[in-house]
Structures are given as C-alpha cells and as structure tokens.
Amino acid sequence: MTFKYIKTLAGAALLSTVAGSALAEEAVSQKHAEAAVEYRQSLYQLVRSNMGPLGGMAKGAIPYDEEVIMTNAVRLEQLADMMVDYLSVDTRKFDVKTDARDAIWENFSDVEKKVAALKTASANLQSVVEAGDESAYRDAIGNVGASCKSCHDDYKKD
Numbered sequence: 001m002t003f004k005y006i007k008t009l010a011g012a013a014l015l016s017t018v019a020g021s022a023l024a025e026e027a028v029s030q031k032h033a034e035a036a037v038e039y040r041q042s043l044y045q046l047v048r049s050n051m052g053p054l055g056g057m058a059k060g061a062i063p064y065d066e067e068v069i070m071t072n073a074v075r076l077e078q079l080a081d082m083m084v085d086y087l088s089v090d091t092r093k094f095d096v097k098t099d100a101r102d103a104i105w106e107n108f109s110d111v112e113k114k115v116a117a118l119k120t121a122s123a124n125l126q127s128v129v130e131a132g133d134e135s136a137y138r139d140a141i142g143n144v145g146a147s148c149k150s151c152h153d154d155y156k157k158d
Contacts, residue, residue: 024089024108027089034096054069055141058145069125073126080122087100103154103155114154114155117150121143121147122144124143125141128140
C-alpha cells in the first residue's frame with residue numbers, strides 16, 4: 001500500500017467517525033436487524049423509565065423532587081447522545097417487529113434534529129433545577145415531553 005492510499009483510508013475513517021451516524025445504514029442480515037430493533041427498544045424503555053416520574057411531577061400527580069428531576073434529566077441527555085446511533089440502522093428489508101415508520105430512515109436528518117431537541121430540552125431542565133425555580137419545572141419537563149412527542153408523531157407507528 002502506498003502512503004497516499006493509507007492516508008486516504010485514514011481520512012475516510014476519520015470522516016466516518018466525525019460524521020458519526022449522520023446517515024442511516026441498512027441492516028446487513030436478519031440477525032443484525034433484530035439486534036438493532038432490540039437495542040432501540042431497550043433505549044426507549046430507559047427513556048420511558050426516566051420520563052414517567054417527570055410526567056407525574058408535571059401533572060401534579062406526585063410531588064416535585066429536585067434530585068429525581070436532575071437525575072432523570074441527566075440520564076435523558078445521555079440517552080439522547082446514544083439515540084442517533086441506535087436509530088441509524090434501517091431494518092425495513094427484514095421481517096422484524098418494530099414500531100418505527102419507514103420515514104425515520106427516509107428523513108434521517110430530521111430525526112437527528114429531533115434528538116438534538118431532546119438533548120437541549122434535557123439540558124435546559126437541568127439548568128432550571130440548578131436555578132431552583134420550582135415554578136419553571138412544569139414547563140421545562142413539558143419541553144422534554146414535547147421533544148419526545150414530536151418524534152413519535154412523525155416516526156412511530158400508532
């Protein structure tokens with residue numbers, strides 16, 4: 001191999017790493033597709049387990065608990081960091097049980113924007129808790145929920 005060829009390969013690898021999963025990739029086998037769906041669903045179970053208490057607090061069903069709000073907001077931000085990677089595997093060509101609409105992979109840049117909105121809303125919720133403004137909790141939690149809903153509305157089957 002020539003140095004120029006190695007340098008080109010290294011550049012392509014770097015670009016791939018920097019770009020992350022900016023583009024959806026197709027599952028290469030039934031096993032790959034099944035694993036991708038399992039990981040996606042596991043990620044969403046974690047999101048749900050962290051959103052549940054926040055939703056209960058926003059609705060007034062349970063009292064505000066700043067520690068729980070902060071912990072769950074941090075977790076949601078971290079889960080958002082993983083979401084694009086776990087959503088990027090296009091499983092449409094395989095027989096898998098999924099609630100994802102085909103549109104998720106047809107307009108993946110929009111999905112990335114919606115995930116970024118979740119990350120931003122989660123970080124904002126942390127800031128609200130740090131400021132100690134209990135009157136702002138409900139709205140900040142609502143913004144996290146709205147970011148989730150926007151993706152569900154466009155990319156999750158009914």
